[in-house]
Amino acid sequence: MDIYLIRHTRTAAEPGLCYGQSDIALADSFPEEARALQQKLPVLAENHKVFSSPLTRCLQLAELISPKVSTDKRLLEIDFGAWENLRFDAIDADVLQHWTDNFVHVPPPNGESFSDLCRRADHFWQDLLNHEAEQILIVTHAGIIRALLAQLLKLRPANAFQFRVDLGSVHKLQHLNNYTYINYLNL
Numbered sequence: 771m772d773i774y775l776i777r778h779t780r781t782a783a784e785p786g787l788c789y790g791q792s793d794i795a796l797a798d799s800f801p802e803e804a805r806a807l808q809q810k811l812p813v814l815a816e817n818h819k820v821f822s823s824p825l826t827r828c829l830q831l832a833e834l835i836s837p838k839v840s841t842d843k844r845l846l847e848i849d850f851g852a853w854e855n856l857r858f859d860a861i862d863a864d865v866l867q868h869w870t871d872n873f874v875h876v877p878p879p880n881g882e883s884f885s886d887l888c889r890r891a892d893h894f895w896q897d898l899l900n901h902e903a904e905q906i907l908i909v910t911h912a913g914i915i916r917a918l919l920a921q922l923l924k925l926r927p928a929n930a931f932q933f934r935v936d937l938g939s940v941h942k943l944q945h946l947n948n949y950t951y952i953n954y955l956n957l
Contacts, residue, residue, distance in 0.1 A: 771946070773908065781795065844894040899945065
């Protein structure tokens with residue numbers, strides 16, 4: 771089974787905005803970016819499956835790729851809780867630094883830690899492996915893609931941020947005989 775991890779394209783968010791689970795619109799350049807991304811994908815097999823974060827920035831792209839889309843809340847980006855829709859420079863610098871230094875296990879106020887996100891991603895992954903499909907496409911966020919890659923490689927969650935996950939990028943995995951290979955990253 772071929773598995774494609776796809777990060778949404780650019781959003782209309784202003785630079786410096788904290789918007790993990792906020793539903794932010796896509797940038798005006800979405801049509802061009804979506805066409806470029808589609809060129810990176812194969813022709814879809816008859817029995818393909820597409821899973822998407824329910825947020826507009828993912829779902830709009832997923833529905834352009836295929837009419838057969840299932841949304842899953844486990845594919846949401848990290849929950850920044852009380853920091854959602856704040857500018858990072860509006861958050862108390864000491865509090866933000868404490869979180870930055872300990873993000874794996876410390877959540878933002880009323881949010882979730884990166885470890886929480888990793889558990890969500892792992893539960894999704896375990897369920898995903900039970901699907902029968904030639905191709906599975908997952909349209910999601912950088913945090914989920916990093917968490918899945920770190921899990922596959924048995925890396926500590928803090929090391930997940932060594933993966934570059936560009937906007938509009940595709941990462942291909944292949945699951946065969948109970949083993950997952952990484953074919954390429956960040957195309």
